[in-house]
Amino acid sequence: MIPLPTDDDRGQVGIGTLIIFIALVLVAAVAAGVLVQTSGLLQSQAESTGEDAQSEVGNQISVVGATGTVSSSNVSQVDLVVKKSAGSDPIDLSDATIEYTSSSASATLTHAGSTSANEFTTSKISGDSSTVLTNTGDRVEVSIDAATIEGDNGIAEGEEVQLRIVDQSGATTIYGVNVPDSLGDRSYVTV
Template structure:
């Protein structure tokens, strides 16, 4: 009724072979599980990073509240303005943080400008000199920032959040709004009927686009006109 194995050597060989196959299967399964766990962890990290970047592109954005140009007045930029001003002495763009945004470091914010005299990427300059009462102290390739009181701010205070607002100030004598030449010797400023576009890029890469178009006629020196 029952078959007995009396050969001990044959019985041991069968047991060892089965054990070897079993151990190999366990090792393969363990390696496969390790690979799957590592891959899943990597994909999770990538998904979280991508999700955060996508969220920042939407929320860490700079909103534009106003775009204003200041008509040239007598004596600015070393030239005398007649009764019929034809240029803007500065462009002013009011900005706030978008709803839900955290603190935005304007030191790392850039403005890509396409104007009548080409294109350029401008960076924040906290050394702007406002003692002349205009934007002539803003260096080429840069923009300045003013607070709500009209004072130029330093890099330490250039942080935009939900509780404050700033004004980006552009020197219209600098390229690409102007031609970069000294206005007293015939340099060209941003003038009547001219247009320009600004792309304000936050540190997270979120971009806010602004179109500027000057009125066809400036009627009053020193006046603020909507762009």
């Protein structure tokens, strides 16, 4: 006959089983720590990527108007009046680049104090700064010396130039300059 269990019967755990149990708890704790640390790192990377993507989409430069200075039957200088789009962070044009592309020339322009082949200048129309657009009411004129870039008198009648403006956050604005087919005897034209 099988004896019935009593309160006097107790299970005993050997020291080996206890060591294995403690080791499993330690391994689980280390694994949990690694997972928490990895999830924190991934969260911070996702936030940074989200902010960068939002800046690239949200920080836009709007071209309000564009004129060309006529010299020797060509447009020798292009002047853009720009503002920041609604909802954009402040845009610093001194950190911007302009990629100038025509059928005969290509150049990447950076901001400078005086215009040369690879530079553009800015001047304040309204607002507090000649380079930083902080409010949607701020206007800055961006001047590009097309004659120097083109290597002759400038942009010919009927020609087109693409200006790709990239601000400090990486946001891109593309503006097409279209010179009229006939400049006549005008000193300035809308482009």
